[in-house]
Amino acid sequence: MQKNALKKLFSSHKFDFLLGAVLLLAALCLFVVFRNSQKDGGTVEVRQGTDVIGTYSLSEDGEYEITSFYGSNTLVIKDGEAYMSESSCSDHLCEKMGHISKVGETIICLPNEVFVKVISGEEGYDAVIG
């Protein structure tokens, strides 16, 4: 009897399987679309709150300290990639967000309201010299 109930349960789930399959397929399609639309960027833009506090070229290695009212973050640029090496915040999520180099990729430290975003190479190049 329990076997029968199990069988019934299985056949009654066909719409669930369909929903899951459709969503997974959509995920795959979106992933491919996003992957192909990303280009290598040349510059990272650093925002704290709503202010842009600096743009740095990805072609120059360097270490930058981003201090704010909330705490401090250390942004490292190495081999054309940017990553957050240290953060004073509690969750340290931004350190785990990995290395970014493609246009539009971001590292976000919500507690400190620090946003690092890759933008395309040409714009902001002048600001690098500052």
Next chain:
Amino acid sequence: MRSSDKNKFMESDVALYGMFVSVALVMSYIESLIPINPPVPGIKLGLANIVIIWVLYSMGIKPAAIISVLRVLLAGFLFGNLYSIIFSMAGAVFSLAVMFFLKKVRFFTVIGVSIAGGVAHNLAQTVVAMIVLENVWMASYFPALLVSGVVSGIAIGILGGILYRKIKILQPDKKQ
């Protein structure tokens, strides 16, 4: 203790709602203890949704909405910050709405409803992230969140379904 006034919020309701909010809060707490380091921000188990699904199926949309909102506020103040409250609230409200409609449609079982709920939660959070952070590229996280929503939705749906079938709770409708 049980009055005949249908619209009155009864003492037994207070106890029942309180119990479910506590269970949902405990779920949120357990989830905050599990040390998973997702490669994509936003991936999580959604353990509290077990309780929400349980309530949605056994008591209806109104108690589920009340418990869900209370849980988000309390969990946000206890374990999170303002941002996590905004994100959780958007996710919770939208996913509950989607689950409610899919439940109405009757094509889906608890698992299908839960999958849709999980994905809706992630969709709402992605959209809110795009608005709050003013960054359209947050959408690039969505495919991974979609997969995580489906996987955790299946697990949560199975657990919520088991609770709904095995533990019969007081139905507010029957009191009237």
